[in-house]
Amino acid sequence: MGLAPAETAALLLGRIRRGNDYARTRKQRFRRRASAIKLLTLALSAASTILLGLRLWANLAFALVALVTTLGAVEPFFNWRSRWVLMEETQYRFQRLADDLEYLLASTPAAELTHSRLDAVFARYQAVWDDLGCTWLEHRRDPAPSPN
Template sequence: MTDLPSGSKPVENSLPAGLKPLELAHHLQSQIQRGHAYARSRKHRFRWKSVAVRLTTLVLSAVSTIILGLQNLDPWTGTAFSLVAVVTVVSALEPFFAWRSLWVLMEDASYRFHRLEDDLSYYVASTPVDQVDPERVRAMFVEYQEIWDSLSSRWLKFRDAG
């Protein structure tokens, strides 16, 4: 099993035995599609969290600045300073959770899964059924595992940095 981010599904470490080369290719293709679906769902989640934090920071900063401009009212000045403190806290959330970095990581994984799926689909479509090379399919499976390995190790790096 590859080390996967929390909440993800385990990935098979080997291809099933006894399948014909074309069946093997279709099996790998379904695994690639599952990997891509995982990366896509996580990418959307991280993107929206990152955007929400950035927009919250922007709005709070703007409101704080406007309130500080109203210097004649002491309650407003206190509120403004409170909002500046909240902006500081909200700004600290993004690096802690690394949502933007994880969003970009999932973009990269999606690209790599798409590319592998396209390569496999083209190979299967352009090769006669009786000439599908199981070693070439296995090489693509190795690449599939490398995508997961890279995703997992980079995921851990971003989470440890937070």
Template sequence: MTDLPSGLKPLELAHHLQSQIQRGHAYARSRKHRFRWKSVAVRLTTLVLSAVSTIILGLQNLDPWTGTAFSLIAVVTVVSALEPFFAWRSLWVLMEEASYRFHRLEDDLSYYLASTPAEEVEGERVREMFSRYQEIWDSLSSRWLKFRDNA
């Protein structure tokens, strides 16, 4: 996070903030997609391995199959342990929330700029929106650390 540059006219300041919000949103969006994919992959892998091992256990009198089933159950246990360790689902949801908040801030700023003549754009109002921008990053960073500490 950076401070707002000084010496800019309020409208230039608003455009600078818009570009920062867009970068923040792009970051959250890319991370959100990555975490969602990993979370879904782990869940599907767990589901498939559980189903296959259960089916194999149902085949009686086949010692090699029983051994395979027990091996798959062990693999399911390991795969199931990955999700809480990496917290992909939690991080995905966190990025979803950050995307929402960046969108909302961007909409507020865009509306303000569209509804206010350029010469009437108030620097203080833009600074308030920048403060909201920093709050989004502060919240995202502290919650990210919390998820990683719990892993």
């Protein structure tokens, strides 16, 4: 017959929290990578500008400029910032869904909690994963992501 509505709600809440944890860990990873690329590009640009002024180190400066150009070309391919923002949005949606489910559980007497009320929450949970998957694929298919 299946689980009781309260048990189903607890299972669903656990899945939502795991989804939120997934989005949080990916968001942190993508944020670190996006920040590292930006900081590295900034540092290399500044160093090359300073070294060009010294003239003695001009060859090194031109090598640094080449590295900045390479980073500038590679960064849109990985598009860490867009992934970071995508996971931020996903985490928000999972948190909102968990809040809504917790409120539903707190405001509904156990005898009135039904699977049909939980089905709507589960449909939203599935929609978060569907949207994440579709958006992820769109980002991967795009040959040149738009600058952020």
